Amino acid sequence: MSFRLRRSALYVPGSNQRALAKAAGLAADALILDLEDAVLPGAKPAARDQVLEALAAPPGRQERVVRVNGLDTAWGADDLRALARSGADALLLPKIDDADMVEAAGSLLEASGAPDDLALWVMAETPGGVLDIRQIAAASRRLAVIVMGTNDLARALRMPAAATLDGLETARSLCVLAARAEGLDILDGVFGDLEDAAGLRASCQQGRRLGFDGKTLIHPSQIPVANEMFGVSAEEAALATEIIAAWEAAAREGSGVAVVRGRMVEQLHADEARRLLALHQATTEEK
Ligand code: COA
Numbered sequence: 459m460s461f462r463l464r465r466s467a468l469y470v471p472g473s474n475q476r477a478l479a480k481a482a483g484l485a486a487d488a489l490i491l492d493l494e495d496a497v498l499p500g501a502k503p504a505a506r507d508q509v510l511e512a513l514a515a516p517p518g519r520q521e522r523v524v525r526v527n528g529l530d531t532a533w534g535a536d537d538l539r540a541l542a543r544s545g546a547d548a549l550l551l552p553k554i555d556d557a558d559m560v561e562a563a564g565s566l567l568e569a570s571g572a573p574d575d576l577a578l579w580v581m582a583e584t585p586g587g588v589l590d591i592r593q594i595a596a597a598s599r600r601l602a603v604i605v606m607g608t609n610d611l612a613r614a615l616r617m618p619a620a621a622t623l624d625g626l627e628t629a630r631s632l633c634v635l636a637a638r639a640e641g642l643d644i645l646d647g648v649f650g651d652l653e654d655a656a657g658l659r660a661s662c663q664q665g666r667r668l669g670f671d672g673k674t675l676i677h678p679s680q681i682p683v684a685n686e687m688f689g690v691s692a693e694e695a696a697l698a699t700e701i702i703a704a705w706e707a708a709a710r711e712g713s714g715v716a717v718v719r720g721r722m723v724e725q726l727h728a729d730e731a732r733r734l735l736a737l738h739q740a741t742t743e744e745k
């Protein structure tokens with residue numbers, strides 16, 4: 459079973475040298491070095507240079523992703539050209555409305571000599587993008603991850619500003635469906651209230667229930683919570699082990715069903731238990 463741990467992905471403003479320096483030492487599974495929303499127009503070229511410099515350092519355990527500006531802006535094409543061979547693991551494309559936008563970015567990367575293993579991530583954050591998410595998710599062989607951009611989406615839908623993701627369940631579920639249909643990972647939107655620890659925890663829990671692999675974050679203090687909530691606890695791992703053992707025992711007896719702790723277990727539960735165990739193993743190995 460091959461997968462990457464993506465419990466926590468921290469946005470780091472590309473214009474903030476102090477945050478960039480700090481980020482490499484943090485426990486986030488992924489860093490999203492941001493050139494887009496977190497960077498003012500006047501600071502874009504300098505931020506790009508700072509991000510390129512940060513990427514020149516040898517990679518550690520973290521996946522290093524750069525959120526570029528859209529190709530419909532003054533900076534997008536230069537961002538893609540500059541980052542094609544920068545050492546980044548992936549480039550995150552913002553405000554993707556349709557599959558053509560992904561294809562355009564893919565073509566520019568090919569022309570810029572991007573290595574085959576440079577992945578593309580896409581933001582799902584516009585009404586059109588959410589409605590077309592299945593086609594978007596299938597638009598490039600480089601695609602690896604969908605990222606919910608819930609602030610932009612809420613604003614476009616004219617929802618009142620709030621730290622919670624209330625009202626976005628349908629859009630988020632549609633994107634989870636598309637991610638699973640196309641074999642991609644998917645990360646939930648940010649939780650904006652830095653003082654509300656219980657709210658962050660609840661938001662992670664809701665995201666996990668909807669099927670998300672992890673959460674995007676805005677502050678280092680949010681990392682341990684996301685790692686815990688999207689990780690697999692020792693108790694969950696113990697239950698998974700029991701499920702696999704019970705199902706295998708039943709199968710040996712010629713039955714396709716078993717009962718564990720009063721609940722029915724079928725092949726699908728055993729398969730999911732194996733995935734959870736692999737995830738648990740990956741999180742304990744890194745400690
Ligand atoms: N990535 C890396 N380091 C960060 C960080 C981040 N996203 N946010 C804060 N830090 C660092 C600070 O630089 C500071 O480092 P120091 O100890 O070396 O001084 C430390 O963590 C404590 O930061 P704090 O003072 O609590 O926060 P702040 O007031 O400096 O910043 C925000 C608050 C919200 C402005 C900041 O967290 C941020 O810019 N977040 C990302 C925003 C973003 O990218 N938005 C776009 C996507 S939604």
Ligand code: MG
Pocket residue numbers: 495552583607610
């Ligand atoms: Mg945005």
